[in-house]
Amino acid sequence: MKKIGKTFKIGGDVVIRDVYTIAGPKEAEGPLKDKFDMVIDDDLWGEDSWEKCELKLQKTAAENLKNRNNLLNSNIDLLISGDLLNQITSSTYAARDLELPYIGVYGACSTMTLTMGLGAMIIDGGFAENVICVTSSHFCSAERQFRLPLEMGGQRHASAQWTVTGSAAVWLSNSGQGPKIKHVTFGKIVDLGVKDANNMGAAMAPAAYSSLNQHLKDTAIDYDLIVTGDLGTVGKAIVNKMFNEDNNSIESKYDDCGTIIYDIEKQDVHAGGSGCGCSATVFGSFLYKKLLNNEIKNLLFTATGALHSTTASLQGESIPGIAHCLGIEM
Amino acid sequence: MKKIGKTFKIGGDVVIRDVYTIAGPKEAEGPLKDKFDMVIDDDLWGEDSWEKCELKLQKTAAENLKNRNNLLNSNIDLLISGDLLNQITSSTYAARDLELPYIGVYGACSTMTLTMGLGAMIIDGGFAENVICVTSSHFCSAERQFRLPLEMGGQRHASAQWTVTGSAAVWLSNSGQGPKIKHVTFGKIVDLGVKDANNMGAAMAPAAYSSLNQHLKDTAIDYDLIVTGDLGTVGKAIVNKMFNEDNNSIESKYDDCGTIIYDIEKQDVHAGGSGCGCSATVFGSFLYKKLLNNEIKNLLFTATGALHSTTASLQGESIPGIAHCLGIEM
Numbered sequence: 261m262k263k264i265g266k267t268f269k270i271g272g273d274v275v276i277r278d279v280y281t282i283a284g285p286k287e288a289e290g291p292l293k294d295k296f297d298m299v300i301d302d303d304l305w306g307e308d309s310w311e312k313c314e315l316k317l318q319k320t321a322a323e324n325l326k327n328r329n330n331l332l333n334s335n336i337d338l339l340i341s342g343d344l345l346n347q348i349t350s351s352t353y354a355a356r357d358l359e360l361p362y363i364g365v366y367g368a369c370s371t372m373t374l375t376m377g378l379g380a381m382i383i384d385g386g387f388a389e390n391v392i393c394v395t396s397s398h399f400c401s402a403e404r405q406f407r408l409p410l411e412m413g414g415q416r417h418a419s420a421q422w423t424v425t426g427s428a429a430v431w432l433s434n435s436g437q438g439p440k441i442k443h444v445t446f447g448k449i450v451d452l453g454v455k456d457a458n459n460m461g462a463a464m465a466p467a468a469y470s471s472l473n474q475h476l477k478d479t480a481i482d483y484d485l486i487v488t489g490d491l492g493t494v495g496k497a498i499v500n501k502m503f504n505e506d507n508n509s510i511e512s513k514y515d516d517c518g519t520i521i522y523d524i525e526k527q528d529v530h531a532g533g534s535g536c537g538c539s540a541t542v543f544g545s546f547l548y549k550k551l552l553n554n555e556i557k558n559l560l561f562t563a564t565g566a567l568h569s570t571t572a573s574l575q576g577e578s579i580p581g582i583a584h585c586l587g588i589e590m
Numbered sequence: 591m592k593k594i595g596k597t598f599k600i601g602g603d604v605v606i607r608d609v610y611t612i613a614g615p616k617e618a619e620g621p622l623k624d625k626f627d628m629v630i631d632d633d634l635w636g637e638d639s640w641e642k643c644e645l646k647l648q649k650t651a652a653e654n655l656k657n658r659n660n661l662l663n664s665n666i667d668l669l670i671s672g673d674l675l676n677q678i679t680s681s682t683y684a685a686r687d688l689e690l691p692y693i694g695v696y697g698a699c700s701t702m703t704l705t706m707g708l709g710a711m712i713i714d715g716g717f718a719e720n721v722i723c724v725t726s727s728h729f730c731s732a733e734r735q736f737r738l739p740l741e742m743g744g745q746r747h748a749s750a751q752w753t754v755t756g757s758a759a760v761w762l763s764n765s766g767q768g769p770k771i772k773h774v775t776f777g778k779i780v781d782l783g784v785k786d787a788n789n790m791g792a793a794m795a796p797a798a799y800s801s802l803n804q805h806l807k808d809t810a811i812d813y814d815l816i817v818t819g820d821l822g823t824v825g826k827a828i829v830n831k832m833f834n835e836d837n838n839s840i841e842s843k844y845d846d847c848g849t850i851i852y853d854i855e856k857q858d859v860h861a862g863g864s865g866c867g868c869s870a871t872v873f874g875s876f877l878y879k880k881l882l883n884n885e886i887k888n889l890l891f892t893a894t895g896a897l898h899s900t901t902a903s904l905q906g907e908s909i910p911g912i913a914h915c916l917g918i919e920m
Contacts, residue, residue, distance in 0.1 A: 262716045263667070266691060309905050337593070338776065346676040347899035348696045349907075356779040356910045361596055363704065363776055364897070366678045366696045374693065378708070385715020386592045405901075446668065446693055449686040567694070569677035571735075575639050577679075580686045 262384070265478035267585075268444040274380040275438045276588065277431040279544030280325035282317050284399065284425025287533075287541065290522045295545035296426075297324065303400050303425065310400035311345065317427035317537075318343070318354035318396045325392065325429040336360055337388035340379050342371040343396050343536050344423075345405060350396050360392070369464075369490050370447075370565030371395040372428065372540040373584040377444035379432045380586070389434050396427035397535025406457065406570060417458035421492045421518055421534035422527075428540035439551040439559075443479050443587030447471035449567070451580040457566075457573055461495025461518070461531055464564040467581030468495065469502040472510075472562055475585040484556035486510055487547060488583070489517030489539025489563045492532030493524060517542035517563075539563040551590040558589045592714070595808035597915075598774040604710040605768045606918065607761040609874030610655035612647050614729065614755025617863075617871065620852045625875035626756075627654065633730050633755065640730040641675065647757035647867075648673070648684035648726045655722065655759040666690055667718035670709050672701040673726050673866050674753075675735060680726050690722070699794075699820050700777075700895030701725040702758065702870040703914040707774035709762045710916075719764050726757035727865025736787065736900060747788035751822045751848055751864035752857075758870035769881040769889075773809050773917030777801035779897070781910040787896075787903055791825025791848070791861055794894040797911030798825065799832040802840075802892055805915040814886035816840050817877060818913070819847030819869025819893045822862030823854060847872035847893075869893040881920045888919045 262269045281296045288299040298320070300313075307313045318341065325331070339360040341351040348364050355362040367374035375393035382388050400410055402423040408414050432441070450467035468488045476483075491499060496516040503510045517539040518532035533542075543561060550556045568579040592599045611626045618629040628650070630643075637643045648671065655661070669690035671681040678694050685692040697704035705723035712718050730740055732753040738744050762771070780797035798818045806813075821829060826846040833840050847869040848862035863872075873891060880886045898909040 261719065263718070268717045311901060311905060342696070345899065346901060347698065347897060349897070349899045349902045352779065352897040352910050353902070353907065356781050359778055361776040361778055362912065363708070364696045366672070366694045368677065378693070381715055381717055382711055385711055385717070387598045387711055387715070388593070389591065446691040448689055448691055449682065451686050567677060567679070567682040569675065569679045571641060571676060572679045572683070575641060577683065580682050582692065 266445060266474050267478035268381060270380050270384045270442050272384050273434055274383045274441045275433050275436050277433045277436050277438050278325060278329055279428055279430045279548050280321050281428045281541045281544035282321050282426055283541050287424055287426055287521060290527060292521060292545050310398050314350040314396050314398040314401050315353040318350050318394050319357050321427040321429035322358055322392055322394050325431055329431060333360055336390045336392055338363060338391045340365065340375040340391060341394040342366050342375060344368060344402050368565030368567050369534055369536050370563040370582050370584050371536040372543060373561060373563040373586050376430060376586055377446060377584055380441040380444055383432055383434050391432045393430040393432060395536040395540045397423050397537035398425045399423045402535055416530055419459040419494050419531050421460055421531045422529035423535035424521060424533045424538040424541060426537035426541040428544040439588050439590045441586055442589050445471055445475040445585040447583045449580045449582055451578050453578045455578045459494065460534055460566045461492040462498060463566050463579035464581040465491055465495040465498035468499050468562060468564045468583040471583035471585050475560060479587055481587060483558050483560040484513065486514045486560040487517060489542060490534040491516045491564055492518035492534065494531045551588060554590060561586045561588055596775060596804050597808035598711060600710050600714045600772050602714050603764055604713045604771045605763050605766050607763045607766050607768050608655060608659055609758055609760045609878050610651050611758045611871045611874035612651050612756055613871050617754055617756055617851060620857060622851060622875050640728050644680040644726050644728040644731050645683040648680050648724050649687050651757040651759035652688055652722055652724050655761055659761060663690055666720045666722055668693060668721045670695065670705040670721060671724040672696050672705060674698060674732050697912065698895030698897050699864055699866050700893040700912050700914050701866040702873060703891060703893040703916050706760060706916055707776060707914055710771040710774055713762055713764050721762045723760040723762060725866040725870045727753050727867035728755045729753045732865055746860055748860055749789040749824050750860045751790055751862055752859035753865035754851060754863045754868040754871060756867035756871040758874040769918050769920045771916055772919050775801055775805040775915040777913045779910045779912055781908050783908045785908045789824065790864055790896045791822040792828060793896050793909035794911040795821055795825040795828035798829050798892060798894045798913040801913035801915050805890065809917055811917060813888050813890040814843060816844045816890040817847060819872060820864040821846045821894055822848035822864065824861045850876065881918060884920060891916045891918055
């Protein structure tokens, strides 16, 4: 069994060969502005709805990834993708145009590591040579689905996060050079009763803590960098507090994608970034390059998701959190 | 590479050890009435919403499967599940209570074979000994999410299908006796432009034809029985027509879960059954037992999904179809 504790062990080569990132206008004003492969100028990008813009983000990220690497559909075994929208329509309609065998997943903002973890296991299991993993989010489509009409101009909560407009497409392969996925830990649901959809960081932090703890206990690897996505300032502080209370501080080497993508003071994003596109674009534009450039030799990348729905919230349910970890080594 | 054409080959043992099924009151009046493991008396089952009833279906199916087989959480490596509701909340809230590492997928009514195909590859890849795959649907929660308020009492279209209230939990294992998953074909999206959410059979049939064709071409296996789920009478007729036009009729050994689960004439279900719970409960209560009892030696089981959303439909999009095939042998 390729497993230690609850963590799956990738014995062979699963190389992250390339990542293509596209970011929205607000993201392009943040600290990572020069690092994205492509930036769009407005929230519609020539489409007539935010949802159609979002599926175009996914489709373009995947197509540009293929083109940059001379990948043909005949070389690609599977497309694994997901997003925040009901029935993951950004992923599905992008998959329609990409014409690849398609696995759709739902993990809310944990989708990037969920798709990459699955892809790594399918490649290491001997089933595939090349897998494309894609995810996206869009501030406007997410706000109108999960919260309130943007046209209303409601005041945002201090603990609210700003859904990233962006997408990343990842090429996983059983050959070639680049950072390798070595360990995968799929999380359990953790739900400590937070019901406030404007405080996702607090809802997801205990799940992040649980999966990180499990992964670190199972692998006993001393990671150069541990990054969650997307807890924001509120959730990041809770994770630090939980580890500190264990006398097992990770603070000196821990960061969160939701706090990396924006200049939190200047960009008026309150607690930071969120959405599937947050950890996806931060990984592709920033963390992946740190590995490639040997600035770090290994990375524990843990995307986090809040798996509620508006219906469940209206029926009084709390917000279930989840976090999936990837141990990546250069 | 464990792959022939586009079909993944499961070389080792992936045994379908047991399936636990729960059906709703209408399903319990149909032809399979004596075959379900459990039947619920009304659409709420003691809960205060249909959505909470649906998650209880999933949770109970999984727990009863575990209890019947003396399975403990410590023996189970993964839970893979999905459903029709926004953000797959039935699956997520059931997973919260089941306390297992959780992979959520979205494949609409194709979910049963999507989860089982992934589970089979993860086991055959050497990562897991035991995986639980679960899906569900509920007539009332699906109608209010995708179509119209039930309280309105709108007239149903002749081509409309009736969403099955029910759930099935499947135990996949790398050891033991029972039917084995030998081949997995994940489908591509096929969308010929159908926009009528009251004619899902027509929207999904071309995807079913595409995946079936791919699987039969790749494996060249002469299956005793080929079953799609859930095309209903309209979609089933289209699939037969498409194969007949190829001079490659499958009619004599082909059936559809949507036409098996109800007495279509007497139960006023128009074109037949649909929903993730349709193929799931028909597989568990009927097809699986045919394999176990050696009535058939192999089965091509192909769940089909219509991957639209209400938002995409309102924005003028057509309905993308998908179908995932499992080749199962006794």
